[in-house]
Amino acid sequence: MIAERSGTSNREPCCGARRGAGEMQSVRQGNSEVWNFRKHLRMVGSRRIKAQTFADRRGKSFSRSWSDPTPVKPDSLHDPRDSGDLQSSCGTLDEGVCDDTLDWEEERELERVACEGDDFIPPKIMLISSKVPKAEYIPNIIRRDDPSVIPILYDHEHATFDDILEEIEKKLTTYRRGCKIWKMLIFCQGGPGHLYLLKNKVATFAKVEKEEDMSQFWRRLSRFMSKVNPDPNLIHIMGCYVLGNPNGEKLFQKLKNLMRPYSVTFESPLELSAQGKEMIEMYFDFRLFRLWKTRQHSKLFDYDDLV
Template identity: 80%
Template structure:
């Protein structure tokens, strides 16, 4: 009987044949995808709950991460000109010549954990060199709309970065780009579109306004003491090493 098979009675287990429905290759693939999606949904909800607990702490301020490339002239001074009245700003200066994407991600994770365990990024500033349609993130690593579609390490970086973005922010998380005017030609908007797609299902928007515009001023004031930023900017390409005294 079925009960005998289930509990091993009368030697049935030895002779029992397990009958399973035949699954075609496409059925198996579909089943596998459904399982993956179920686990991803579970992970998403678990991580969202943990982040919600972190955010509910009294006095919690959503973190703003600043990623600063050492390739930017006088980059070493940037952490000294951030807003001093906002403890949620986390400056990270990375070595453009020698750092890897993995190094950057690990440093962001570490700094977020030190700031507040379970916290995720609501706003982010990437301060690096580049130009219309491209970002010069690391030595020999230029992000363009085409490269973020096909270069594995580039794809991996943006996907991993997306997982450090907030799941509880009621607004889309913002990534600001400074140090170059990436929207100087249509390829810049294509790059932003591809990055938004890569970072789905996280809601992320990319902005790179001109610094002299009203939007640009607002962006600068989100992260910097505006007066000190203007001062730094005016001396950024100067050979006079007087910034130490001024700042």
């Protein structure tokens, strides 16, 4: 009986069985690759709730992770201009942002030297809000054949503008020190005339002009845009149709003004249009994007399909 079982197990499988086994192995390998990719992409600004006493938190306040809440001085509660968020907007990053020791041409030359070489591909930053349904799967559907697509998934509820800017700086430095953004995709919720960037931070023409922290975000973001790009640097808006009313065009014009003297243009094409398809193919595997889109609002989302 043992011999018979052994003989049966050693029989050569038919072609169909071999092909099926090969396909299953390929799927498992694909799943492993995708899972490893997701595992290493942390969500920017996410907060892990831990049971800490006040003394523990106070003791660790000066050695905290950058994603921990920023302590606020008691006397600053009386003056909104001294709030932690506004202070952070003029914090460590602004030390470099406000440094005018290098003029435009010198900075441009530094960028040009940093990006020399035939192997250099200008980076394309992809900023993804966790508010987008099934946002956690988006990094799995980007173009695998284009290493210049750099996804950044951020926590809509807890991330700050500082968190986002710091992560952009880290990603650019990792990609190639000294390089800047040529193309950028902001994938977030919104609608005609507005962008829902962060919790309680809706970018409209009026609010961008009135709220200092929001206007500072766009000014500081401009410092990451390229000076050597012969064309205007491009920022795509996806996940909402901002140009659905005249206020959308006003918003884009206001953002362009805030980002001067850097040359930046904004586009928010409809996904079903020819321009929208071109935008999608610039950042995503089009087949996987369509699959993700059809199941974006489904509760029966099958992760294995995104391979």
